[in-house]
Amino acid sequence: MDYLRWGLLPLLVPLIASFFLFYIKNSTKPSQSECSLFPHDHYWISSKRIVTSDGTISGAVEIQGGNIISVVEEGDWQGNIRRGQVIDYGEAVVMPGLIDVHAHLDDPGRAEWEGFPSGTRAAAAGGITTLIDMPLNSFPSTVSVEAFKLKIEAAEQRIYIDVGFWGGLVPENAFNASALESILEAGVLGLKSFMCPSGINDFPMTNASHIKEGLSILAKYKRPLLVHAEIQQELEGYLELKDGADDARSYSTYLKTRPASWEEAAIRELLTVTKDTRTGGHAEGAHLHIVHLSDARSSLDLIKEAKSGGDSVTVETCPHYLAFSAEEIQDGDTRFKCAPPIRDAANRAKLWEALMDGHIDMLSSDHSPTVPELKLLDDGNFLKAWGGISSLQFVLPVTWSYGRKYGITLQQLASWWSEKPAILAGLDLKGAIAIGNHADIVVWKPEEELDINDKLPIHLKHPSISAYLGSRLSGKVLATFVRGNLVYKEGRHAPAACGVPILAR
Ligand SMILES: [Zn+2]
Numbered sequence: 001m002d003y004l005r006w007g008l009l010p011l012l013v014p015l016i017a018s019f020f021l022f023y024i025k026n027s028t029k030p031s032q033s034e035c036s037l038f039p040h041d042h043y044w045i046s047s048k049r050i051v052t053s054d055g056t057i058s059g060a061v062e063i064q065g066g067n068i069i070s071v072v073e074e075g076d077w078q079g080n081i082r083r084g085q086v087i088d089y090g091e092a093v094v095m096p097g098l099i100d101v102h103a104h105l106d107d108p109g110r111a112e113w114e115g116f117p118s119g120t121r122a123a124a125a126g127g128i129t130t131l132i133d134m135p136l137n138s139f140p141s142t143v144s145v146e147a148f149k150l151k152i153e154a155a156e157q158r159i160y161i162d163v164g165f166w167g168g169l170v171p172e173n174a175f176n177a178s179a180l181e182s183i184l185e186a187g188v189l190g191l192k193s194f195m196c197p198s199g200i201n202d203f204p205m206t207n208a209s210h211i212k213e214g215l216s217i218l219a220k221y222k223r224p225l226l227v228h229a230e231i232q233q234e235l236e237g238y239l240e241l242k243d244g245a246d247d248a249r250s251y252s253t254y255l256k257t258r259p260a261s262w263e264e265a266a267i268r269e270l271l272t273v274t275k276d277t278r279t280g281g282h283a284e285g286a287h288l289h290i291v292h293l294s295d296a297r298s299s300l301d302l303i304k305e306a307k308s309g310g311d312s313v314t315v316e317t318c319p320h321y322l323a324f325s326a327e328e329i330q331d332g333d334t335r336f337k338c339a340p341p342i343r344d345a346a347n348r349a350k351l352w353e354a355l356m357d358g359h360i361d362m363l364s365s366d367h368s369p370t371v372p373e374l375k376l377l378d379d380g381n382f383l384k385a386w387g388g389i390s391s392l393q394f395v396l397p398v399t400w401s402y403g404r405k406y407g408i409t410l411q412q413l414a415s416w417w418s419e420k421p422a423i424l425a426g427l428d429l430k431g432a433i434a435i436g437n438h439a440d441i442v443v444w445k446p447e448e449e450l451d452i453n454d455k456l457p458i459h460l461k462h463p464s465i466s467a468y469l470g471s472r473l474s475g476k477v478l479a480t481f482v483r484g485n486l487v488y489k490e491g492r493h494a495p496a497a498c499g500v501p502i503l504a505r
Helices: 001-028 114-123 145-155 177-183 208-221 249-257 260-277 299-310 319-323 344-355 394-404 410-425
Strands: 044-050 055-064 067-073 085-088 093-097 098-103 130-133 162-165 191-194 225-229 287-290 311-316 439-450 473-482 485-489
Touching: 044 410, 044 439, 055 410, 093 410, 098 114, 098 191, 098 410, 114 130, 114 344, 114 394, 114 473, 114 485, 130 394, 130 439, 130 473, 145 162, 177 191, 177 208, 177 287, 191 208, 191 319, 208 260, 208 287, 260 299, 260 311, 299 311, 319 344, 319 394, 344 394, 344 410, 394 439, 394 473
Parallel strands: 044 085, 044 093, 098 130, 130 162, 191 225, 225 287, 287 311
Antiparallel strands: 044 055, 055 067, 093 439, 439 473, 473 485
């Protein structure tokens, strides 16, 4: 008997230990009052301007258990159904929370560049309720199941909004179906690849044959491939560039090193494989999404052609391409360096036109911060500085401020920033204020002006590298709700990080 009893001990020890670990883990789960600045399970949000898929209404949204359970118009709302807690936002706009499908949070491995806590707090302050983290700029890059596990661990209890993840398609895994399948099984929402050097050593570039392979695997999962579309070409008749040369401080020098023909070449090549995504094609079910389009001329024409031919293709652009123009960028001001580059004002107007006409499907931040030292702000060398624009917390006022002269509507904002991104990322319960959806909501005042300076409490890290410093924008975010939790309210965040990692099933 004794022998048996002691023999069981080695089995019991891990069992007891795991029970305690389970207990500790669950007892540290934050309470609702830590997750939300308005800790009620059942309440209403009312406003004169609620943006739903069927139009903008005056009325109220009922929230219970983190979901939207009813949306009612003013007349019905004034009846006897009003019960429970109410937050009345008056004339402020109540819109679906923004979904940013393109952000680099650099965690784990380069959290000093950004990190999950600061990046998701800044996002919450900007009305972003979900973001999809890119597989690179963190270390290791998310190109294997092992790296993906590290990513999820790093996100655990450190994210203030919901976060999904793209995996990486790189030469090392592109022809290895089981490697790609295992990362997709583990829950990445799709894959991302580069057609030019990414600037990150463990994220090498792919060519059309890698992309073709990737699409055939993605077809089975009905998930998208996102592609950075630039291919390096000979720089025709261009002067030899020396890193130390004086003209390295000039923006026009940088612009010449990444001409629109690079985007065009990449897109032309991509479209030779996207034919497979047509109905009846070899990769039917897969989808190709071109990230951060900057060239609104021939590249865009090619995309339009592919769409009309039935290819499953979408394209995004970013607020910085819609706000800035090459003519305005001062020499040495490397805050504006990104790839593909910001082009001339005429191109910017064409981007707006394409967005308004629906040829550009959606917007994303391409938030890509780094430490200020790597931006070389003092030196101002455009050829050596880190490329990437940061400031995801301003994407809503930037889009609104620069879009007003083109006559953009609240409905279009919700489509570009919520509905279309939700479809791309396969987020069924997000992207619209509708019954049954997650209560992911931004409340903002389009008319209120905002001076962007480094004292703003919504600058969470490295304000000096923000390209928007010194600008005056229209549109102030008052409140952000994620699954019913009021995570941000006028400069304050809920104390606990209650965002949820989103894994594809
Ligand atoms: Zn990016």
